[in-house]
Amino acid sequence: MNNNDRVIVITGTRKGIGRFLAEYYLAQNMIVCGCSRSACDLDNPKYIHYELDVADEKSVEKMVFDIFKRFRKIDFLVNNAGIASMNHSLLTPLSVVEKVFKTNVMGTFVFCREVAKVMTKNKFGRIVNFATIATPIKLEGESIYAASKAAVENMTKLLAKEYADFGITINAVGPTPVYTDLIKNVPKNKIDSLLQTQAIHRYGTFEDIVNVIDFFLEDKSNFITGQIIYLGGVSS
Amino acid sequence: MELEEIQRIIKTVVKDYLEAQDNYLDITSETVLFGDNTVLDSIGLVNIVIDLESTFLDKGYEISLTSDVAMSRRQSPFRNISTLADFIYEQLNEQ
Numbered sequence: 001m002n003n004n005d006r007v008i009v010i011t012g013t014r015k016g017i018g019r020f021l022a023e024y025y026l027a028q029n030m031i032v033c034g035c036s037r038s039a040c041d042l043d044n045p046k047y048i049h050y051e052l053d054v055a056d057e058k059s060v061e062k063m064v065f066d067i068f069k070r071f072r073k074i075d076f077l078v079n080n081a082g083i084a085s086m087n088h089s090l091l092t093p094l095s096v097v098e099k100v101f102k103t104n105v106m107g108t109f110v111f112c113r114e115v116a117k118v119m120t121k122n123k124f125g126r127i128v129n130f131a132t133i134a135t136p137i138k139l140e141g142e143s144i145y146a147a148s149k150a151a152v153e154n155m156t157k158l159l160a161k162e163y164a165d166f167g168i169t170i171n172a173v174g175p176t177p178v179y180t181d182l183i184k185n186v187p188k189n190k191i192d193s194l195l196q197t198q199a200i201h202r203y204g205t206f207e208d209i210v211n212v213i214d215f216f217l218e219d220k221s222n223f224i225t226g227q228i229i230y231l232g233g234v235s236s
Numbered sequence: 237m238e239l240e241e242i243q244r245i246i247k248t249v250v251k252d253y254l255e256a257q258d259n260y261l262d263i264t265s266e267t268v269l270f271g272d273n274t275v276l277d278s279i280g281l282v283n284i285v286i287d288l289e290s291t292f293l294d295k296g297y298e299i300s301l302t303s304d305v306a307m308s309r310r311q312s313p314f315r316n317i318s319t320l321a322d323f324i325y326e327q328l329n330e331q
Binding site for chain 2: 120
């Protein structure tokens with residue numbers, strides 16, 4: 001695939017997997033448009049950063065308008081931005097539920113909607129959302145996070161039907177725990193028992209996730225849509 | 237931007253879309269875009285909305301036709317070209 005003029009939008013690029021993805025696709029010569037709630041020190045002539053909250057509809061519209069004005073197209077969207085909440089449901093305030101759903105569900109939705117509008121222009125687009133294995137394995141302590149990602153999964157499958165006529169595919173990758181900030185405070189025995197639920201009992205890596213995203217973005221993957229691929233041998 | 241200019245842009249966008257489907261209808265201010273007797277299928281309306289947003293953007297105007305205001309009105313602004321033009325005119329004057 002010739003990536004020189006490909007435009008990819010990745011949300012949540014300041015750190016973690018999003019940052020890794022931004023650097024990975026920059027190394028592949030793509031134009032990368034990223035965003036996060038605060039400034040990002042990623043310095044590359046082909047990288048554009050937008051400071052915004054993914055759940056702020058107006059800011060997302062402005063970001064996508066700006067990208068459209070600059071490049072007249074968006075080829076790929078990776079909805080990576082997400083927040084987790086690890087707590088027993090009996091101890092979870094509604095404000096946390098709202099926050100998690102706003103970022104994970106509404107943020108994903110509004111990016112899908114705005115970016116898909118641009119993708120329809122070229123009758124081409126690939127969208128990758130982020131699911132989690134916490135949803136299929138019904139992981140205790142993750143009720144809100146898993147529920148929000150269940151919504152993302154269902155939305156992914158449904159949007160696949162709505163977007164198909166416009167040449168856009170939309171799929172999701174469901175990572176296992178990856179050793180990032182998100183889980184560094186989770187007790188080791190909890191993580192170990194979680195890893196035991198996977199067919200392959202190890203942490204995931206950023207490379208494992210990129211491998212699935214690359215597959216979804218491939219030109220040849222134009223017949224793959226509405227699919228959720230879980231890593232580590234977890235099944236739904 | 238004047239209301240007449242907005243109407244003209246909408247008519248051009250609708251006409252271009254329909255002609256691409258080999259449909260050569262006369263487009264007037266009363267041409268129905270949504271509901272019974274519409275000239276568009278549901279995908280057609282989506283395309284028109286997207287094309288209008290980007291056409292106005294190219295002219296330097298940011299409009300959003302998927303706003304709460306558009307969707308919550310008792311009478312849909314998408315009913316015909318005239319009502320849609322009125323709605324866009326209102327949005328532009330709020331900016």
